[in-house]
């Protein structure tokens with residue numbers, strides 16, 4: 001008797017990468033109707049004279065002479081360089097309420113935006129509008145507000161340094177620090193947590209450090225899907241025999257086995273390489289406990305070594321010269337019992353001790369981490385405990401060792417560096433005054449959650465979005481969607497249509513912009529922009545494709561258009577001059593931020609340059625001037641979960657999506673095909689609820705009210721995931737989350753620690769999965 005799996009659910013037994021990845025790219029090129037042009041475009045990705053791939057923020061290899069194949073990079077590029085268009089006809093044919101019924105995939109798949117559009121509530125259509133008229137409308141609405149703080153200026157992390165810099169200049173000159181940005185939902189725990197630990201809110205390693213690492217730890221990220229070029233690095237390290245220790249509640253295929261498409265032998269022989277030397281299925285939210293456990297075991301190894309008359313495993317020279325706070329950390333770890341650690345992490349004491357042994361044996365350790373660590377109510381503490389672990393053996397500021405937050409959007413780190421922040425620091429404020437002669441506001445503005453709360457409360461009346469899909473990316477769609485509809489002004493600078501654009505305000509505009517792959521020509525000729533990757537490398541990006549329409553403008557040009565219309569000649573900023581030649585924007589970036597010295601010269605060198613990361617050189621820009629061990633009291637992930645009989649939901653990306661952009665409905669490595677309406681559950685958790693693989697279920701978030709925080713009619717999939725933890729796709733799961741559930745230190749929503757209950761779908765008979 002065989003049990004049939006639910007429709008579209010299969011066992012995927014291949015390694016990640018390999019021929020399946022090549023086939024997927026061929027399919028994407030065909031679907032986007034760009035087979036010939038598309039393959040030429042791909043060859044220009046991440047080349048010295050080419051464009052920066054919008055797929056992720058992983059560093060390019062030093063010698064980018066040959067094309068580095070990356071399935072999901074190829075999808076990101078072809079999605080942008082598609083031959084499909086949404087033109088005037090498209091918007092004449094479809095009303096906004098009709099488009100609302102389309103899926104997220106269908107909306108973006110309609111093609112590139114080609115015309116500035118304004119919503120007409122009489123006809124219910126978006127209709128073409130002239131650029132100057134659009135700018136004048138935005139200006140009139142912004143200037144009508146009685147307080148600049150009633151406007152919100154969102155940034156998604158694809159914007160170039162030049163666009164982001166002009167945007168923050170405009171917004172600061174307008175008079176607010178309301179800079180919600182995608183970083184607030186992503187690596188904010190890194191940006192807030194690490195400066196207190198090591199004096200810089202960025203990673204300390206470069207790509208070359210991976211060549212010198214003796215052990216690599218990976219917490220809560222899925223590089224096979226989200227940073228596929230990182231797989232080349234992990235593949236190489238694994239083949240060198242470097243232990244790779246993975247912490248992830250789900251067995252992500254690429255972290256288990258990977259066949260490198262760049263490796264002719266593996267491709268021809270259908271062989272593959274084991275990536276993780278040990279795979280620890282930590283409970284969702286169990287990382288804090290796991291990290292404390294590893295540190296406890298390291299302290300025990302140290303004591304045993306000293307007992308034997310050996311020098312111990314802690315790097316005492318580093319600790320005494322470079323750090324402070326070790327005693328408080330030691331006291332906290334001593335007070336934490338193994339029972340607590342084992343029950344909160346879901347890992348056995350023996351497993352944790354074996355991890356500590358690998359850690360103590362390795363001379364140089366790199367810890368990489370992603371959203372599984374940051375998107376928790378204690379995300380900042382998680383990040384700081386990672387720093388603690390590394391500091392115990394001096395694994396920061398030394399070749400082959402360090403901390404590697406794996407960033408999200410391709411320029412999310414750069415956007416922050418050039419001034420997109422709701423908490424302006426002294427250097428930024430002084431730099432702006434020096435370069436532009438006006439004193440920007442010093443007080444804190446809104447982050448993403450605060451901006452959304454102000455919009456929902458009706459306090460903020462205008463929202464300008466430099467890319468992204470804010471209300472869909474946030475928790476609690478019932479609330480965010482209603483909030484959007486209350487706005488007086490919503491402006492979306494975008495490449496493709498998405499659901500945010502359909503949540504119309506009294507005045508709604510869509511302004512079509514160039515993407516990374518498009519040729520950007522301004523008064524002085526073709527322009528390059530710059531971006532900063534996860535390893536703080538800044539380099540140029542030049543698009544070369546014919547833009548999707550004559551009316552489409554660059555992001556810098558659109559921002560300058562809005563700024564000029566809104567501010568007139570306030571502060572004497574020469575908006576036309578800046579946009580006419582992006583070298584002038586870069587000169588201003590250099591004037592504000594001295595670390596960009598000789599910007600225009602250095603960025604013209606192939607590969608660009610690295611920004612100074614003080615901690616990489618053991619210079620600690622903390623209050624005490626030392627790297628600081630920080631204590632995170634307690635062991636439980638999240639006080640909001642205390643006393644709740646809840647399953648903990650984590651939300652994940654499929655292999656076929658880019659955030660809210662859904663390329664397709666498959667999630668190949670997890671064996672899901674043609675659907676996204678599934679929830680991955682442990683078999684015991686299913687059985688305890690009288691449920692089985694394939695049953696229809698309802699899921700309800702416990703931190704919001706019952707009706708608006710439920711999703712009905714999902715399908716339960718029995719999966720290898722720790723008991724008590726369940727997983728579903730982002731953004732489909734966002735309605736069950738509460739907007740007020742976030743990390744109080746960083747404001748990052750707890751997207752990966754949502755307390756929920758699961759019940760059989762109302763009105764569905766108990767037949768569930770079919771037994772043949």
Ligand SMILES: Nc1nc2c(c(=O)[nH]1)N[C@H]1C(S)=C(S)[C@@H](COP(=O)(O)OP(=O)(O)OC[C@H]3O[C@@H](n4cnc5c(=O)[nH]c(N)nc54)[C@H](O)[C@@H]3O)O[C@H]1N2
Pocket residue numbers: 055056072186219220221222223225226227247248249250252282283284285286287369370371372373407408409650651652653654655657658659752
């Ligand atoms: N193709 C593609 N590339 C992308 C993106 C994309 O959507 N598609 N998004 C970009 C962006 S903005 C970002 S931020 C990054 C995101 O890249 P990732 O950080 O890889 O993001 P997620 O897919 O959210 O998955 C995180 C991983 O954490 C695991 N996880 C979940 N909860 C926990 C937990 O509590 N503890 C631990 N240890 N692990 C956990 C999940 O199983 C999953 O493997 O990728 C960027 N690159």
Ligand SMILES: Nc1nc2c(c(=O)[nH]1)N[C@H]1C(S)=C(S)[C@@H](COP(=O)(O)OP(=O)(O)OC[C@H]3O[C@@H](n4cnc5c(=O)[nH]c(N)nc54)[C@H](O)[C@@H]3O)O[C@H]1N2
Pocket residue numbers: 108156157158159182183185186187371375408409466467468469470473474493494495496497498513514515516555651652653658659660661730731733734751
């Ligand atoms: N439940 C849950 N929610 C999450 C997450 C999660 O893991 N779980 N992850 C969070 C994270 S890490 C992030 S970063 C956010 C992402 O939030 P956002 O950055 O707001 O969302 P995206 O889906 O990346 O935005 C896609 C849109 O960007 C526009 N776009 C694409 N390219 C360009 C361009 O070059 N220029 C401009 N102007 N527009 C462009 C297109 O119109 C496209 O529809 O979501 C967060 N939300």
Ligand SMILES: [Mo]
Pocket residue numbers: 182185186187407408409
């Ligand atoms: Mo992100």
